[in-house]
Each structure stands twice: as C-alpha cells, then as structure tokens.
Amino acid sequence: MIDEGLRTELSRQGVVTTTLEELYNWGRKNSVWPLNFGLACCAIEMIATSMARFDIARFGAEVFRPSPRQADLMIVAGTVTKKMAPQVVRLYNQMPEPKYVIAMGVCAISGGPFKEGYNVLKGIDRYIPVDVHIPGCPPRPEALLQALMTLQDKIARQSLTGDKRPPHLKAEAPGECPIPAFGKHDLEPPNNPALWQPPPMMRTE
Amino acid sequence: MNLGPYSFLALFAIAGVAFAITPLAIAWLWARAFSPRKPGPSKNANYECGLDSQGTGWVQFQSEYYLYGIVFLVFDVETVFVLPFAAAFKGLSAGACAAMLIFILLLVEGLVWLCAKGVVARR
Amino acid sequence: MNSMETLEQLKVRIQAAAPGAQVEIVPNGCAASPPSLLLDRGHTRAVAEFLREDAALRLDYASNVTGVDWPEKTVKEKVKVRKSAGGVEKEVEEVRERKTPGYLEAVYHLYSMALKHGPVILRLRTENRADKVAVPSLTPVWRSCEFQEREIFDLYGIVFEGHPDLRRILMWPEFTDHPMRKDYVAPDDYEYEPTPHDAVLAKAQRHYPGGTPA
Numbered sequence: 001m002i003d004e005g006l007r008t009e010l011s012r013q014g015v016v017t018t019t020l021e022e023l024y025n026w027g028r029k030n031s032v033w034p035l036n037f038g039l040a041c042c043a044i045e046m047i048a049t050s051m052a053r054f055d056i057a058r059f060g061a062e063v064f065r066p067s068p069r070q071a072d073l074m075i076v077a078g079t080v081t082k083k084m085a086p087q088v089v090r091l092y093n094q095m096p097e098p099k100y101v102i103a104m105g106v107c108a109i110s111g112g113p114f115k116e117g118y119n120v121l122k123g124i125d126r127y128i129p130v131d132v133h134i135p136g137c138p139p140r141p142e143a144l145l146q147a148l149m150t151l152q153d154k155i156a157r158q159s160l161t162g163d164k165r166p167p168h169l170k171a172e173a174p175g176e177c178p179i180p181a182f183g184k185h186d187l188e189p190p191n192n193p194a195l196w197q198p199p200p201m202m203r204t205e
Numbered sequence: 206m207n208l209g210p211y212s213f214l215a216l217f218a219i220a221g222v223a224f225a226i227t228p229l230a231i232a233w234l235w236a237r238a239f240s241p242r243k244p245g246p247s248k249n250a251n252y253e254c255g256l257d258s259q260g261t262g263w264v265q266f267q268s269e270y271y272l273y274g275i276v277f278l279v280f281d282v283e284t285v286f287v288l289p290f291a292a293a294f295k296g297l298s299a300g301a302c303a304a305m306l307i308f309i310l311l312l313v314e315g316l317v318w319l320c321a322k323g324v325v326a327r328r
Numbered sequence: 329m330n331s332m333e334t335l336e337q338l339k340v341r342i343q344a345a346a347p348g349a350q351v352e353i354v355p356n357g358c359a360a361s362p363p364s365l366l367l368d369r370g371h372t373r374a375v376a377e378f379l380r381e382d383a384a385l386r387l388d389y390a391s392n393v394t395g396v397d398w399p400e401k402t403v404k405e406k407v408k409v410r411k412s413a414g415g416v417e418k419e420v421e422e423v424r425e426r427k428t429p430g431y432l433e434a435v436y437h438l439y440s441m442a443l444k445h446g447p448v449i450l451r452l453r454t455e456n457r458a459d460k461v462a463v464p465s466l467t468p469v470w471r472s473c474e475f476q477e478r479e480i481f482d483l484y485g486i487v488f489e490g491h492p493d494l495r496r497i498l499m500w501p502e503f504t505d506h507p508m509r510k511d512y513v514a515p516d517d518y519e520y521e522p523t524p525h526d527a528v529l530a531k532a533q534r535h536y537p538g539g540t541p542a
Contacts, residue, residue, distance in 0.1 A: 069253050083500050087255025093247030097240065110520065118507035118514055119498060160239055168240070175243030182500040186515035198518050198535045 021160045028072075028098070029155040031060040032148070035071035035095065037088075040078025042105035045138040054141035059148055068094040073151070075144075076130075079107035079114055080121045082187050086179050092128045093176040097168035100155075102147050103130045106137050113137065126191035128177050129167075276319060283312050333384070335363055338448070345382070346374040354451060364435065364449035369463060372452060373490075376469040379438065379448065387438040387448055390470035393477060395484040399457070399510045400430035430457045432486050436466065436473070454486055457509075465491040483508035 002017055010017060018026075038046055049056045056062055065071040068091045080088055092101065103124055106112035111122035124130065131154060134147045158166045167173035177195070180187040252258050290297075290305050333341075339351045342365075349371035355363045367375055379387045402425050409422045432454045439446030454461045465488035467473045477488045478497040485506040488494055495501065505512055518535040521528055 067253050083498070084255075090247055090257075091253075091255050093245060094250065094253045096248065097243055115519060116514070118512070122517065122519060168243075171241035171243075174245075176245035176247055179247075182502045184502060184504045186517060190515070190517040198532070199520060201524065201532070202522065 022156075024160065025156045025158060029152040032073045032100070032151065032155075033063050033065050033071050034061055034073040034075050035068055035091070036064045036066050037074055037091070038077045039080060039084065040105075040107065042077035042107070042138045045141055046075060046077045046104065046144060049141035049144045054145065056145065056148065059145070059152070061148060068092075069096060071095055072098060073100045073102065075102045075104050076108040076124045077104040079112060080124045081119045082121050083119060083182075085121045085124075085127060085187060086181070088124060089127045089177050089179045093179070097175055098166065099168070100132075100151055101128055101130045102132045102134065102144075102151060104134045104136075104144060104147070105139060106135055109133045109135065121187075123196075126196045127180060128192075129195055279312065279315060283309070335365065338385075339365065341382075342375055342378060345378040346371050349375050351375070362447070362449060364451050366451045366453065369452065372464045372466065373469065376450075376466050380469055384443075385448070386440045386442040387446065388470075389439045389441045389446075390436055390466065390472050390476075391439050391447070392437040393466075393473050393480065394435050395480040395486060395508065396433040396435060397457070397484055397509045398430050398433060401428045402426070403428055431455065432457055432461060432484050434463055434477070434480055434486055434488075436470075438470075461485055462487045462489050464489050465494075467491050482506070485509065 007017055038044075048054060050062060050064065061073070068074075072095065074092060074095065076088065092099070101124075103109050107114065107120075108124045109130075111117075111120050114120045115122050121127075125133075132147045132151050134143050136143055139147075160169065168175070177192060178189075180189060182188075250258065251262070286308065287305075294302075335353050339353060342351050343349055350368040352366040353363050354366045379385055404423055404425050406421050407424045408419050410417055411420050411422075434452045436450040436452075437446075438448045438450065452463045454463055463486055465473070465477055467477060467488070468490060474492065475497060477491055478494060480486050481488060481491075481494055482496040482498050483506055496503065499507070507514075516531060516534070518532065521532060524532050
C-alpha cells in the first residue's frame with residue numbers, strides 16, 4: 001500500500017503506519033496459544049522449550065492450553081500410534097478456526113524410526129493438514145522455536161481477502177477432517193485422500 | 206430541574222458501558238465481514254476430548270451434598286442474626302444478651318446433633 | 329544367585345510339593361541367559377503358589393512376562409530305510425521331512441524382593457498355534473502379570489484362563505490380527521522408500537493412480 005522507503009523514513013521519525021491486515025496478523029502471530037499435545041519424547045523437548053533456558057514465552061506462546069477449544073496451534077510432538085490417530089483428528093476438529101498444526105519430530109512427519117511398527121501411523125499429515133514440519137529425533141528446542149518463527153512468518157503473510165486467503169476464511173473449505181475408524185487390520189481409511197497423496201518417487205531404477 | 210452531581214454519574218455510566226461494548230461490537234462486525242461460520246459435529250460437541258462422550262451427563266448426586274446444603278443454610282442465617290448483635294453489643298441490656306445467648310444455644314444444640322450424627326467428623 | 333539352589337534341586341522340590349506336576353528344564357541357547365522351567369498346563373497354579381510361598385524361594389515379584397511364537401518347523405533328516413528295488417533289498421539313505429508342531433509360549437521372569445535373589449524363569453506352552461491356545465493365567469498369583477498377559481493376548485493370541493480382565497491393550501478392540509506372530513503380514517498403507525526396486529517398487533506403485541509414480 002505504502003512505499004517501503006517512505007515507511008522506514010516515517011518510522012525513523014516516530015510515525016508508524018500499517019494496514020489493517022498487518023495489524024490483525026501481528027496480533028495473531030504474537031499470541032499463538034499451543035495445545036498441550038505431547039505424545040512421546042518430543043514432548044520433553046517441547047517442555048524444555050517452554051522452560052527458562054529456551055523460553056517460548058518470548059514469542060507469546062507460553063500459555064499451553066489444556067483444552068482444544070482455547071488453543072490455536074497444535075504441536076503434534078511424538079509418535080502417533082494408529083490407536084491414537086482418531087483422537088488426534090477429533091481434537092483437531094474441536095479446535096476453533098483459525099488453527100495451525102506443527103508436526104514436531106520425524107515420527108509426526110512420517111512415522112520416524114518406528115514407521116514399520118504395526119501400530120505406528122506413518123505421519124500425522126495423512127489425516128490433518130500440517131503447516132510446519134520439524135525434522136529431528138528429537139528436534140532441539142531451538143528447532144521448535146525456529147518452527148514457531150516460520151509459522152509466525154506464515155501467519156504474517158496471510159491475507160484477509162482475495163483468492164489467496166487461508167482456508168479458514170473461505171466458506172467452502174471444510175473446517176473438520178474426517179475421523180478414521182478402527183478396522184479389522186488397519187485404520188479405515190488409511191489416509192485422507194483430500195489431504196495426502198503418496199509423494200513423487202525420485203528414482204525408480 | 207438541577208441534575209447536579211448526577212450528570213457526571215450518568216456520563217461515566219454511559220462511558221463505562223460503551224467501553225465494554227465497543228470492542229465486542231468491533232469483534233462481531235469483523236467476524237461477520239471476514240470469518241465464515243464453520244460449525245461441525247466435533248466443534249459443537251458438549252465436551253472437548255479425544256474420545257467420544259458416552260452415556261448421559263446426569264449422574265446421581267450423593268445425599269451428603271444435601272446435608273451440607275442444609276447445614277450451611279442454618280449457620281448462614283444464624284450469622285445474619287449474630288452480626289448485628291455483635292455490632293451493637295456495647296449498647297444492649299442484659300436481657301437482650303440473654304435472649305441472644307439462648308438463640309445461639311439452640312443452634313449449638315443443632316451442631317451437637319450433627320456431630321453426633323457424624324456429618325462433621327473427618328472421614 | 330549363589331545362595332539359590334540349582335534348577336535340578338528346585339525341580340525335585342516342586343515335584344514334591346505339587347504332586348503330578350510335570351516340570352522340565354529347558355536349556356537356553358546362549359550362556360547369558362539361564363535355563364528355564366517348563367511347566368505343564370494342569371498344575372501351573374499350584375507350582376506358582378509354591379514358588380511364591382516357599383520359605384527358601386519367596387519369589388514374590390514377576391518382573392516380566394513375555395510371549396514367544398515357535399512356528400512349526402520342517403526338519404529334514406536322513407533315515408536309513410530298507411527298500412526293495414527290483415527284488416534286491418538294499419539299505420538306502422533317504423531324506424525325510426518331518427514337521428515339528430508349532431506352539432506359543434509365555435515366559436515369566438520371577439524375582440524375590442524379600443530374599444533378593446532371582447531370576448527363576450518359567451515357560452508355559454500352548455498346544456498349538458491355531459485353536460488350542462489357552463493357558464492358565466498367573467495373575468491371581470502375581471498381580472504384575474495382569475497387563476503383561478493382556479499384552480501377550482493382544483500380540484500373540486494366547487488366551488489366559490482365569491485372567492480378571494482379558495482384552496487387548498495396545499491395539500484397538502476391533503483389531504483381529506496378532507502382530508507379533510511370525511506369520512503376521514502388515515497392512516500395506518504405503519511406505520516411502522527412496523530408491524525402490526523389484527517387489528518394493530511393485531508394491532509402492534499400487535498406491536499411485538495410473539500405476540506410475542507421479
């Protein structure tokens with residue numbers, strides 16, 4: 001809207017200009033409230049991030065909510081077992097819009113070191129949309145903070161109007177994901193085809 | 206007619222209510238403009254949990270709560286009577302003190318009955 | 329462990345205390361783990377209570393209960409057989425295949441908290457891997473077996489008779505397979521492999537629409 005040079009000049013003189021969108025996103029990104037959702041070892045790193053040394057409170061995210069209805073970020077930290085997967089999806093559904101998901105650790109991204117287990121879901125992005133993935137086993141607290149900053153950049157770039165607006169502002173995008181059911185041999189469906197496709201194979205020789 | 210000091214009161218009352226209502230109104234208008242409503246079965250569920258709720262929410266309450274309610278009421282009413290007595294203690298005659306002490310004695314008898322029944326003892 | 333008697337002495341005492349019990353000492357393959365006592369299914373509870381109550385043993389803590397799946401094995405052995413070929417009787421060495429039946433096993437590791445010794449290892453075997461998979465439960469004797477026997481029921485399929493609450497613990501109740509058995513086939517829900525060949529490639533391609541990896 002306003003020329004960047006003019007904006008910096010004005011801010012040097014003590015006049016701050018902003019747009020409504022920027023202000024709205026600034027407020028949202030600096031007060032992301034995560035949901036208390038530690039499943040396994042990555043949860044310990046998440047706890048460490050919230051403690052004094054790494055301090056997630058500087059980013060406004062120290063209030064980990066116990067209830068999904070008060071949270072806007074779900075940090076899936078740890079291995080998602082197939083028995084737990086419907087509960088993860090149900091909790092995601094219960095979060096009000098706008099909501100974001102960080103898949104922390106390789107287990108939440110793809111099953112991790114346990115992906116051949118009989119009860120391991122090969123990545124939570126099979127059922128819910130994930131915004132930021134953090135590789136690592138477990139990722140260091142600094143990596144979780146980097147992911148939070150990446151998410152903050154993503155929130156800052158979201159627009160309020162127009163085609164590029166995020167799905168929670170579009171009326172036709174579904175707010176809830178279908179919850180998998182327990183089948184005789186596996187979860188039914190094994191993945192959500194609207195959200196997850198098998199990744200392209202790089203080399204087949 | 207002269208409103209006098211009440212004009213300030215009216216002004217502050219209106220300002221206070223406006224101070225409370227304005228952010229809510231802005232938020233409501235913003236939501237109407239930008240955020241579409243997305244209700245769903247999980248979002249409208251009564252209880253937030255990873256598992257589905259089973260059964261009804263109505264459970265049978267234990268009768269001990271009823272007893273606590275009655276005891277509270279009795280002693281609360283007693284307090285209402287005792288407090289003005291304590292405030293006006295110095296200016297009362299001996300007969301009034303005696304009447305009040307008989308009132309408290311009746312209630313103490315009730316308390317002794319409760320102790321004997323075992324309601325007050327720690328379980 | 330030095331103050332404990334040997335397994336042979338223990339076997340004699342068990343058979344004296346629970347008459348009719350058949351106890352066998354099963355050697356373990358490696359030097360690191362001690363041999364175990366194989367109990368029969370009829371007198372298990374009596375033997376277990378003897379082990380817990382006996383003054384010299386006092387094995388009051390079952391620290392681990394685990395399951396083992398022994399599939400049936402085809403053993404090839406050379407047998408000398410008399411064969412008549414054209415009127416002449418000859419002794420010929422023939423290779424015969426024999427199938428040793430398979431079974432499921434529950435292995436208990438018992439320690440004594442009172443006398444600070446152990447472990448004594450027990451084995452319980454089922455009759456076969458298909459339909460006769462019941463074994464008496466030792467949860468009434470050692471409470472710590474409760475969840476572990478549930479896990480063995482879930483993963484191997486051994487039914488523990490006398491267990492207070494036998495249901496699946498790791499998998500969901502509607503699940504039908506027993507994942508730790510040797511013949512368990514995991515469902516194919518697409519596993520990413522960076523450079524797949526042959527069978528893995530064929531298996532992966534089934535998940536792509538059109539058959540080719542996008």
